[in-house]
Amino acid sequence: xxxxxxxxxxxxxxxxxxxxxxxxxxxxxxxxxxxxxxxxxxxxxxxxxxxxxxxxxxxxxxxxxxxxxxxxxxxxxxxxxxxxxxxxxxxxxxxxxxxxxxxxxxxxxxxxxxxxxxxxxxxxxxxxxxxxxxxxxxxxxxxxxxxxxxxxxxxxxxxxxxxxxxxxxxxxxxxxxxxxxxxxxxxxxxxxxxxxxxxxxxxxxxxxxxxxxxxxxxxxxxxxxxxxxxxxxxxxxxxxxxxxxxxx
Amino acid sequence: xxxxxxxxxxxxxxxxxxxxxxxxxxxxxxxxxxxxxxxxxxxxxxxxxxxxxxxxxxxxxxxxxxxxxxxxxxxxxxxxxxxxxxxxxxxxxxxxxxxxxxxxxxxxxxxxxxxxxxxxxxxxxxxxxxxxxxxxxxxxxxxxxxxxxxxxxxxxxxxxxxxxxxxxxxxxxxxxxxxxxxxxxxxxxxxxxxxxxxxxxxxxxxxxxxxxxxxxxxx
Numbered sequence: 001x002x003x004x005x006x007x008x009x010x011x012x013x014x015x016x017x018x019x020x021x022x023x024x025x026x027x028x029x030x031x032x033x034x035x036x037x038x039x040x041x042x043x044x045x046x047x048x049x050x051x052x053x054x055x056x057x058x059x060x061x062x063x064x065x066x067x068x069x070x071x072x073x074x075x076x077x078x079x080x081x082x083x084x085x086x087x088x089x090x091x092x093x094x095x096x097x098x099x100x101x102x103x104x105x106x107x108x109x110x111x112x113x114x115x116x117x118x119x120x121x122x123x124x125x126x127x128x129x130x131x132x133x134x135x136x137x138x139x140x141x142x143x144x145x146x147x148x149x150x151x152x153x154x155x156x157x158x159x160x161x162x163x164x165x166x167x168x169x170x171x172x173x174x175x176x177x178x179x180x181x182x183x184x185x186x187x188x189x190x191x192x193x194x195x196x197x198x199x200x201x202x203x204x205x206x207x208x209x210x211x212x213x214x215x216x217x218x219x220x221x222x223x224x225x226x227x228x229x230x231x232x233x234x235x236x237x238x239x240x241x242x243x244x245x246x247x248x
Numbered sequence: 249x250x251x252x253x254x255x256x257x258x259x260x261x262x263x264x265x266x267x268x269x270x271x272x273x274x275x276x277x278x279x280x281x282x283x284x285x286x287x288x289x290x291x292x293x294x295x296x297x298x299x300x301x302x303x304x305x306x307x308x309x310x311x312x313x314x315x316x317x318x319x320x321x322x323x324x325x326x327x328x329x330x331x332x333x334x335x336x337x338x339x340x341x342x343x344x345x346x347x348x349x350x351x352x353x354x355x356x357x358x359x360x361x362x363x364x365x366x367x368x369x370x371x372x373x374x375x376x377x378x379x380x381x382x383x384x385x386x387x388x389x390x391x392x393x394x395x396x397x398x399x400x401x402x403x404x405x406x407x408x409x410x411x412x413x414x415x416x417x418x419x420x421x422x423x424x425x426x427x428x429x430x431x432x433x434x435x436x437x438x439x440x441x442x443x444x445x446x447x448x449x450x451x452x453x454x455x456x457x458x459x460x461x462x463x464x465x466x467x
Binding site (some may be wrong): 052053077078080081083084085088090091092093094095096097104105108109110139153154157172 | 315361363364366367368369370371372373374377380381385386389464465
């Protein structure tokens, strides 16, 4: 009956005295694609960083498959393998080729054979249209290509959930599409995702559920993205969405 | 300039060069090892050791090699520790160089963006794996110019070895000038021999730098 993959229960996050997330609760079901939107500084990126314990939380707990995700816990490496993350800035390892970027963690962390890891990497690269770039270094790739490699790198660990933190925010507009197309394909393949983005039409197209965050709290939540993006219920969401439209 | 004089001095300079090189390289190697250990202690915040390391770095960076050598060679015997001049030379150079290498290496590490560590951790790597496979190779590559400058600096610093009766290049030149007063010949030979020792280091260093930085910066 219970299909919950990730449970976020009453979490509190503050940097020094400055509170970022207050008593936030969220249950993510297997296969669900959740898009988190909100004004900058609302805590959406921080939320993602808390989920794979790149940030400490001061209260509440985060459970993946019923197991707490905690920084400094002994099982943190194992937990993080189940949580894939792609960041806004191109964060590929600059000293490694595309193929080595992808196979490093599968080989060193999951102790898979090089042959096995490389075969899978090449297959995944093929899926995102970058099979011919396997021996290039990150500096030789465009921003959009780097992000696609970063997605493949996260997928190569076979995560149960994928966290995407504004992955197109630093890209030139013409490269946004190629990255979002990849994400859309992944969503259709049934992988669970939490997506932070400012691409509203993309959010509407991909989301099973939209969450509007402000001041570290969920202000509005909708399982009907089309309705949310056309007529949101709360005034704050209305106001926020209006900033993305240009009318005269 | 008297070619005959130069020719007769050559074997002496050659021996001095070999001695200088031997002690110099031992010192440089020791400096790399000490520097690496220091930085690891700082990076992984090893309690107590970290404070000692910081003290060591400041002590050796801020005192001349000459003074350090005098301590090793003249002061330690007073408390019963007697070291050979050669060993003192290598050790002194290693201790001085260790402090410099540690600082160079630390700034190389600090230059690696935090996001690199976070990406590695988010892929399930533990701190040691992230350090070894992601942070360290990048830090070494970006520290190479500093390492090279330190190595050349250390090899040049060998010129103070003459003060603890090591027959290095400087000692040989001074000795010959004192005995035969062929100042121009002796000093010219001295310059030439330092170049013979250090030019290959520079060239080899640039080569290593290109190789290591190829991935990130291209050709």
